[in-house]
Amino acid sequence: MAVFNENQLAYIKTKFEEVDTDKNGSISLEELTALLKTLGGGEFSARISIAQFDENKDGRLTFDEFLEFAPTVENWNLQFPVRNACSSEEDNRCLKYGCEDS
Ligand SMILES: [Ca+2]
Numbered sequence: 234m235a236v237f238n239e240n241q242l243a244y245i246k247t248k249f250e251e252v253d254t255d256k257n258g259s260i261s262l263e264e265l266t267a268l269l270k271t272l273g274g275g276e277f278s279a280r281i282s283i284a285q286f287d288e289n290k291d292g293r294l295t296f297d298e299f300l301e302f303a304p305t306v307e308n309w310n311l312q313f314p315v316r317n318a319c320s321s322e323e324d325n326r327c328l329k330y331g332c333e334d335s
Pocket residue numbers: 253254255256257258259260261264
């Protein structure tokens with residue numbers, strides 16, 4: 234179970250709402266595919282992600298399930314330990330989300 238600080242949780246919540254384009258409170262395969270396409274993936278990786286993180290096997294990711302999925306998205310810098318920590322100026326998010334003291 235991934236553990237997040239408040240900033241990370243707020244960030245993931247924002248992302249979840251962005252990805253949940255029909256605002257029904259869960260991420261469908263189509264919605265996840267749309268997200269992964271912006272990240273260089275596609276439907277195949279969306280299927281794999283849902284298979285991996287859909288704990289109750291309803292074919293969708295709820296926010297709880299999405300919390301487990303979020304750290305696998307490299308661009309979101311939620312992995313532990315944070316990769317490329319504070320190495321680039323564009324990475325303000327990294328500063329905000331937990332590597333101030335590195
Ligand atoms: Ca949805």
